[in-house]
Structure formats: C-alpha cells, structure tokens
Amino acid sequence: MIVAVVVVLAVACSNDDVDTANSIFPKKEDTIEKTDFDKWLRKNFADPYNIRFHYLYVDQNSDMGYNVSPADIKKSIALAKIIKHVWLDAYTELMGEKFLKEHCFREFQLIGSAQHKADGSIVLGFAEGGIRVNLFQVNNLDPTNLYIEQTSPYSSSNAFDLNRAYFHTMHHEFAHILSQLKDYSTEFRGISAGKYHTADWVNVKDEDAGKEGFVTGYASSEYNEDFAEVFSCYVTDTDAMWQKRLAQAVTAANGDESGKKAILAKLSIIRxxxxxxxxxxxxxxxTIVLRRAGEVSTLDLETLN
Structure with missing residues (x-):
C-alpha cells in the first residue's frame, strides 16, 4: 500500500509543468535584462577584476538581525564610479590588474542605510570571509556635494566624509585579506600587548587612543584590527591628518612619546x-590614493561610458 502511494506521488510530480512566467523563483542571471549600469559594471568590475557589484538589495548578503534600507540607484552609480577611480584604479596604477584580480574580494554589496550596533557603534563596512565587502550609508551620499576630509582625523563636521565612510573602510578590509593570505610579523602584536580594549574599545575615543599607541579607538580592539587601522589611516590620511594623529599620541603634560613611537613602530612593520x-x-x-581622492570632484558621476 505504501509503495503504491509513493508511485502515484512520483508520477504526479513528474507530470507537473513549471510555470516559469509566474514562478516565485528568480530567473537565472543570464536571462535578466541588463541595464546600462549592469553593462558598465561588467566592463569595469567583472571583466577586469572578477568582482560582482551588487547595488540591488540582496537579503542573504546582509545581517538579518538589522533593519537596513536598499541603496538608491543614482547614488550607487556615483559610488561605483568613485570606488573605481579612488580604490580599484589606485592599486592597478601601482601593481597592475593582476594583483587585484588575484587577491581582491569578489563582491561588493551596497546598503542604503547605516547598520547600528547595540553597543552604540556604527558599522561602516565589513568583509565577509574575505569574499564580499558591504558598504553602508549609500543614501547619505550627495553626488552634487562631495566631501573628503583633508585636515583633521578628528573632524566634528556634520558633512558626510567619503574618506571615513568608504575609502578608509575599503583599505581596512583589504588589509585583512592580505594579512589572512600571508601573515605579518608576530612582533606587531607585541608592541601594544596588554593594552588592547577587547571588551570596551567602543568607549575609547579616537582623540585619546593615540596616547596608548593606537591610531583609532577601534584599533585598540585587538591586534588584527590594529594592523588594518594603521594601514588604512596612513594610506588615506593627508600629511596634515597623519601628523595630527601623531601629535595627539604625545602626552602634553609630560611629553611622553611612547604612544607615537608605538604607532610608528607598527607602521614600520606594515611597510x-x-x-x-x-x-x-x-x-x-x-601618494596615488591621495591624488585620486583629490580628483573626485572632477569626475562625471552620472554618465556611464
């Protein structure tokens, strides 16, 4: 009796035709009509670097524990062009296309809003296993009024800083990928041994972190983040900003330069x-990154060519 039921069910299933026109399942990627932006992304991200650029919201690419918004299309186009010029083209100018094609993360995911954590911090970006980098706050981007901080790493300006929101974040995440592929000297972790704020780094202000030998409060969370933060701060800081970080690492009351020396020792190991x-x-x-960041205001962020 059981065998008969199984046979009937098997036959019934085999005779059901799938209504592809009204299916709840998404069409295969190669059957979806491509927009001009899709074609531009393929030409500038997928073909040369084997990078997929998700500007539409993909739920499995985000943490479902947070409420976030999709990215605006026009702002996604602007950000894609900025990323290409300031980040992709910077490494390519220095190292050639092969370097990023072999070692870069394979996907970008744009998110329109910020991701707020329970401890009060905001996630500016993260890399998923070295494969995908998520960039947030895309809807805060104003292509007609771009701002990149040039003078202070501790700016209190309310302007949406591209450097902090994107450039710094991407170099930080890429540093993680490189260090996971090839480890750095264990001497690095010994420089600030015993000083890391594993549980309470969110309470360490960037302005105060330098005196303990950290370029930012987040750098004080653990040595791998410390490594990535020193790298990303140095690469994206103008000289004026970097010198202010070092000056802030000196204790004014007694002239103690131990914090400054620790930062410079870390930079030397990274170099x-x-x-x-x-x-x-x-x-x-x-030099290349800063030059290209200075060219952002001259870019055409609308035309897809």
Whole structure:
C-alpha cells in the first residue's frame, strides 16, 4: 500500500509543468535584462577584476538581525564610479590588474542605510570571509556635494566624509585579506600587548587612543584590527591628518612619546610586510590614493561610458 502511494506521488510530480512566467523563483542571471549600469559594471568590475557589484538589495548578503534600507540607484552609480577611480584604479596604477584580480574580494554589496550596533557603534563596512565587502550609508551620499576630509582625523563636521565612510573602510578590509593570505610579523602584536580594549574599545575615543599607541579607538580592539587601522589611516590620511594623529599620541603634560613611537613602530612593520610579502610600496600607494581622492570632484558621476 505504501509503495503504491509513493508511485502515484512520483508520477504526479513528474507530470507537473513549471510555470516559469509566474514562478516565485528568480530567473537565472543570464536571462535578466541588463541595464546600462549592469553593462558598465561588467566592463569595469567583472571583466577586469572578477568582482560582482551588487547595488540591488540582496537579503542573504546582509545581517538579518538589522533593519537596513536598499541603496538608491543614482547614488550607487556615483559610488561605483568613485570606488573605481579612488580604490580599484589606485592599486592597478601601482601593481597592475593582476594583483587585484588575484587577491581582491569578489563582491561588493551596497546598503542604503547605516547598520547600528547595540553597543552604540556604527558599522561602516565589513568583509565577509574575505569574499564580499558591504558598504553602508549609500543614501547619505550627495553626488552634487562631495566631501573628503583633508585636515583633521578628528573632524566634528556634520558633512558626510567619503574618506571615513568608504575609502578608509575599503583599505581596512583589504588589509585583512592580505594579512589572512600571508601573515605579518608576530612582533606587531607585541608592541601594544596588554593594552588592547577587547571588551570596551567602543568607549575609547579616537582623540585619546593615540596616547596608548593606537591610531583609532577601534584599533585598540585587538591586534588584527590594529594592523588594518594603521594601514588604512596612513594610506588615506593627508600629511596634515597623519601628523595630527601623531601629535595627539604625545602626552602634553609630560611629553611622553611612547604612544607615537608605538604607532610608528607598527607602521614600520606594515611597510616592510607589504614590500617583502606583496611588492607593495605603501608610500607610493598613499601618494596615488591621495591624488585620486583629490580628483573626485572632477569626475562625471552620472554618465556611464
């Protein structure tokens, strides 16, 4: 009796035709009509770098524990062009296309809103297993009024800073990928051993972190984040901003420079690591990144060519 039921069910299933026109399942990617933006992304991200750029909301690419909003299309186009010029083209100018094609994350996911954590911090971006980087607050971007901080790493300006929101974040996440592929010297973690604020880093203000040897409060969370923060701050800070970080790391009351010396020691290890392990000259990279960041205001952020 049971066998008969199974046979009937099997036959019934085999005779059901799938209504593809009204299916709840998404069409295969190659059957979806491509927009001009899709074609531009393929030309500038997928073909040269093997990077998929998700500007439409993909729920499995975000943390379902947070309420976030999709990214505006026009602002996504502007950000994609900015990322290409300031980030992708910077590494390509220094190292060639092969470097990023072999080592870069494979996906971008744009999110319109911020992701607020229970501890009061805001997630500016994160890399999922070195495969995908999520960038938030895209809807805060105003393509007609772009702002990139040039003078202070502790600016209290209410302007939406592209450097802090995107450039710094992307270099930070890329530093994680490189260090996961090839480890850096264990001497790095010993410089600030015993000083990391694993549980309460969110309470460490950026302005105060330097005196303990950290470029930012987040750098004080643990040594891998410390590594990524020193790298990303140095690459994206103008000289004026970097010098202010170092000056803030000196205790004015007694002239104690231990914090400044710790930061410079970390930078030295990172400089040697990048050169010896990857052939990357961090100072040349920084020059290119800062130059390209200064060119953002001249970019056409609407035309897809």
């Amino acid at each position: 040697n690591y990048l050169k010896d392990s990857w052939g990357v000259d961090i100072d040349k990279l920084r």
